[in-house]
Amino acid sequence: MSSTDQVAESHVHRDDVASRMGMWLFLFTELLLFGGMFLLYSVYRFEYADQFHIAAKELNIILGAFNTAVLLTSSMTMALSIVAIQRNQKTLSLVLQIITIVLALFFLINKYFEWTAKIHHGIYPGSEELLSRSSGEILFFGLYYVMTGLHGVHVIVGMFLIAIMARMTRKGIITHNNYVRLENIGLYWHLVDIIWIFLFPLFYLIT
């Protein structure tokens, strides 16, 4: 990687506005990616309203709410870490970034227990238990696994990205006058958060 960097050096110029613009465009594509699934969700929920209602009762609202709180808090620590670096408080920013990663890990562990509990009850794609149920419930759990799963993948990616940012902060690559990378990863993290804010009511709170 470093060798390509050097080749690129003569070409790369710093343009924070362009970086931010690129990130926003990327976030649009992410929104549309999930948008496709939200569209599916709304069509199927319209078609099988009652069955979605029944299926949603099986999700654990407390776990879901806890995870929402965890993720919202992580968004806050992420935002604070950017403010910290802007004020040249490197250590504080670093600590806040690490807290964000830890919270993301919490979220995933929680999710893991939630999924395994479901699977333990025989509710997973293609299971006999699930296939014996109505179409609406099959679709509900199909979407549940796919949408929270894809969201989970985004959380994992986010953790890696923030870890890279933490390393860059420690090495002094991200500083109080060059923090656009951290800012962009922050934007990504808020997107991950916002998608969860829609997933939570759509799956857990429609009972």
Next chain:
Amino acid sequence: MSAEAATINTKGHEPSYLEYKGKHTGILGWILSTDHKRIGILYLISLSFFFIVGVTFGFLMRLELLAPGRTIMDAQTYNSIFTLHGVIMIFLFVVPGLPAVFGNFALPLLIGAKDVAFPRINLMSWYLYVIGGLLAIVAILLPGGPADTGWTFYIPYSVRTNTNVVFALSAAFVLGFSSILTGLNFVTTVHRLRAPGMSWFKMPLSVWSFYATAWVQVLATPIIGITLLLVIIERLLGVGIFDPALGGDPVLYQHLFWIYSHPAVYIMILPAMGIVSEIIPVFAHRTIFGYKFIAFSSIAIALFGSLVWAHHMFTVGMSDTGQFVFSLLTMVVAIPSAIKVFNWIATLYQGSIELEVPMLFVLAFIFLFTIGGLTGVMQGILSIDIQVHDTSFIVAHFHYVMFGGTGFGFFAALHYWFPKMFGRMYNKKLAKLYFWMLFVGFNVLYFPMFIMGWLGMPRRYYDYLPEFHSYHVISTIGSWIVVPAILLMAYNMYRSVFKGKIVTEKNVWGGETLDWATDTPPTHENFAEIPVVSTDPYQYKMNEEELAEEEVS
């Protein structure tokens, strides 16, 4: 290359991007280069490879259809071949085609920039392209064989068939990413890197169309990404999403598929239209007519083109209101395309037209695209669509637009920028020969499909009724003219890169855009000094009377 390097260096020029020595040399200097021009050439090579593969499959299909019944392959093979032809040509040639090759090579030159906004992401998108390409063709070698679903991957067959659909789906998914990254890069580049003084309405028209295309790439591609990903998940894990056996809705799949895939045809055609707008003024020696109309029509096409997807699905049983709205919007989208055609013709009017090779391709483009476009409007009419749906009429229409349009646009751009790319000129006589072969062969190949389709010849069948025999024979003969023409072109290009006549003048064709202000071939940095733009593009001295009048007044 060394001979050329010597010639140029003795003249005391700065080394061109072809001979520029970076951190790496040899092949690594290319595949690790973040120079937009080198990436453009990488795309050109890889695209040409896949194009030839796609042509081969198309040629085999035509050969099979030479006679009714089994001719050279069985039905299953035919199904796989038309799927591969579609997947390769759509996702690996026409969608990336012009933006990836000529957008990369020329866009920064046209706006007076040293590179695109994100050079490394640009290189990454090429790697994604290669990975996607390999995924698309590797399934040929695997047990189970390549997908046989058609490039549309319609549910439920795509979750039931035992062929390697997952490979084709993942290929399209990865290629989608590549496309998104290119789009994202170009939008940002156009916003951030225009030379000082180049306001929006001083941009060359191809920049407008690359810009509009880039937006469609960014906004439409994620939808197909998620849709194909869901089909992959459905196939691999048995999750109920689209499969009607699990309560899913196959028509919903079609909607999601076409929400991307219709705008995608504008990803394919818009840049070609931009190239046409670029080439016409150069070879008509005349300022483009109706600059703003052409610029805004690109945006209008991008906008309306995103709202017409369900005209691919008039036969699935939509509501009458839905059909009416989509039919109407389909007609509306023809208006900006027609505006472009009228403006091009108005530009040609009273121009002193020079029939260089790029211009020939452009004129053929206008002719073929008009036929393709007008038959497209026909299909937008509900009653006609019911008649021609899933017939070879659609195939003919599509090839007139995509091959006659985008394909010829691609060839035009190739022959236009070739001297700038390599500092060499191709054999013009040979080029004119294969141009005419292509043009004639193209019409022989595809026009009979209009007639057959109108009479009821279904598409995607390896067999047909005897009454269609003569049309199929004519069409197959057409393919025997088109394929040699393409091979001749490949030969001419390949040979000219190494042995063509050396070109050193900056402005090969007498163009007025900034790409012709760079060295031939351009230096690594394109411009020693970033130019300052003060005039509109396309300031041609043609129409001297008008100029004289201006001076008088």
